[in-house]
Amino acid sequence: MYIDLRSDTVTPPTDAMRRVMADAVVGDDVYGEDPTIRELEEYCADLLGKEAALFTTSGTQGNLLGIMVHCQRGDEYIVGQQAHAYRYEAGGAAILASVQPQPLNFESDGTLDLKKVTAAIKPDDVHFARTRLLCLENTHNGMALPLGYVQEAAKVAAMNQLKLHLDGARLFNAAVFLDVPVKQLVQGVDTVSVCLSKGLGAPVGSLLCGSYQAIHEARKWRKMLGGGLRQAGILAAAGLYALQQHVSRLQEDHTHAALLAQGLTGIPGIEVQFGKLQTNMVFIKTSEQHARGLSQYLKEHNILIGTGNPIRLVTHLGISGKDIEQVIACCRAFFKN
Numbered sequence: 301m302y303i304d305l306r307s308d309t310v311t312p313p314t315d316a317m318r319r320v321m322a323d324a325v326v327g328d329d330v331y332g333e334d335p336t337i338r339e340l341e342e343y344c345a346d347l348l349g350k351e352a353a354l355f356t357t358s359g360t361q362g363n364l365l366g367i368m369v370h371c372q373r374g375d376e377y378i379v380g381q382q383a384h385a386y387r388y389e390a391g392g393a394a395i396l397a398s399v400q401p402q403p404l405n406f407e408s409d410g411t412l413d414l415k416k417v418t419a420a421i422k423p424d425d426v427h428f429a430r431t432r433l434l435c436l437e438n439t440h441n442g443m444a445l446p447l448g449y450v451q452e453a454a455k456v457a458a459m460n461q462l463k464l465h466l467d468g469a470r471l472f473n474a475a476v477f478l479d480v481p482v483k484q485l486v487q488g489v490d491t492v493s494v495c496l497s498k499g500l501g502a503p504v505g506s507l508l509c510g511s512y513q514a515i516h517e518a519r520k521w522r523k524m525l526g527g528g529l530r531q532a533g534i535l536a537a538a539g540l541y542a543l544q545q546h547v548s549r550l551q552e553d554h555t556h557a558a559l560l561a562q563g564l565t566g567i568p569g570i571e572v573q574f575g576k577l578q579t580n581m582v583f584i585k586t587s588e589q590h591a592r593g594l595s596q597y598l599k600e601h602n603i604l605i606g607t608g609n610p611i612r613l614v615t616h617l618g619i620s621g622k623d624i625e626q627v628i629a630c631c632r633a634f635f636k637n
C-alpha cells in the first residue's frame with residue numbers, strides 16, 4: 301500500500317460507506333424515481349442554502365452545467381487563469397457550450413481582483429462577446445477565499461448584470477478552515493458545484509446547487525452531456541454518507557498538512573510555501589534536480605507525491621499521523637544523501 305499524497309481523489313470508499321451503498325434504495329433517476337439521489341440533492345441544497353441541487357458525474361460536469369445555465373452560445377465568462385473551470389476541463393465551455401473564457405490572473409490569495417474583473421467586462425458592442433458570468437474557485441490551491449469576498453464579488457457581478465458561479469470542489473475544506481457554516485460561503489452565489497469525491501471520500505460524484513430554475517435547466521443539459529444516470533442511488537448513498545460523516549473530519553486532514561509542513565520545513569533543500577498552507581495541501585519548492593530525484597526516491601519507499609515544482613502534497617482520509625511521520629523521515633533521509 302502506497303502513502304499516496306498526489307491528491308485527495310485517491311481515497312477508496314470506507315467499509316461503512318460500502319455498506320450504505322450496498323443497502324441503498326434505488327430507482328430510475330432519469331424518471332426522477334431514485335429516492336436516494338433525491339435525498340442527496342435535497343440534503344445538499346439545504347446544506348448550502350439553495351433551492352435545489354443536481355447530482356452530476358464529476359466536478360467538471362458540474363462546472364460546465366453552471367456555465368451552460370448562465371451563458372448562451374457566443375457569451376463569455378470571466379475566470380482565473382489557473383482555475384480548474386478554465387484550465388483543467390479540456391476547454392469544455394468553449395467546445396461544448398460555445399462560451400469563450402476571459403481568463404484573469406489570480407491574486408496571491410486565490411481571489412480575482414474585482415476592479416480587474418470590472419475592467420474586463422466587455423461593453424455592449426458588435427465587436428465583442430457578451431460577458432455574462434463570473435466564475436470563482438474555493439478553495440484555490442488549498443487556500444480558502446477570505447470571508448466576505450464572495451459577497452463582494454456577488455455585488456460587483458449583480459451591478460454589472462453578471463451571474464456568479466462558484467467552483468466549490470473543496471468548499472467544505474474552506475468552511476472547516478474558516479469555522480463557519482458552509483452556506484455562509486455561498487450567499488449571493490447563483491450556482492455552486494461541490495465535489496463528493498475529493499476530501500469527502502466518496503468514489504464518484506459532484507452536485508450543482510442553485511435556484512429551481514437553474515437546476516431545472518441544468519437537468520436538461522446534463523442529459524445532453526450523457527450524465528442522465530439510472531440506478532445511481534448506490535453512488536448517491538456514498539455521497540450522502542460523505543456529507544453526513546466526513547465533513548467535520550476534514551480538520552484532521554488540515555492538522556496532518558500542518559504537521560507535514562512543520563516537519564519538512566526543518567529539512568535543508570526544501571522550502572515550504574507557508575503562505576498557501578490553510579487546508580489539506582502543502583506546497584514545497586526544491587531545486588529542479590532534487591524535485592525529480594525526491595519523487596523517485598519516495599516512490600521506492602512506497603510514497604507517492606505530485607510531479608512539478610513546487611510539489612503538491614495533499615492529505616486525505618487515507619493518510620494517518622504515522623504516515624506523515626514516515627514521509628518526513630523519508631524526505632529527511634533523501635536530503636541527507
Ligand SMILES: *Cc1c(COP(=O)(O)O)cnc(C)c1O
Pocket residue numbers: 358359360361363384385437439467469470495497498506
Ligand atoms: C477536482 C476539481 C474539480 C472537478 O474535478 P472532477 O475530477 O471533474 O470531479 C473542479 N474544480 C477544482 C478546483 C478541482 O480541484
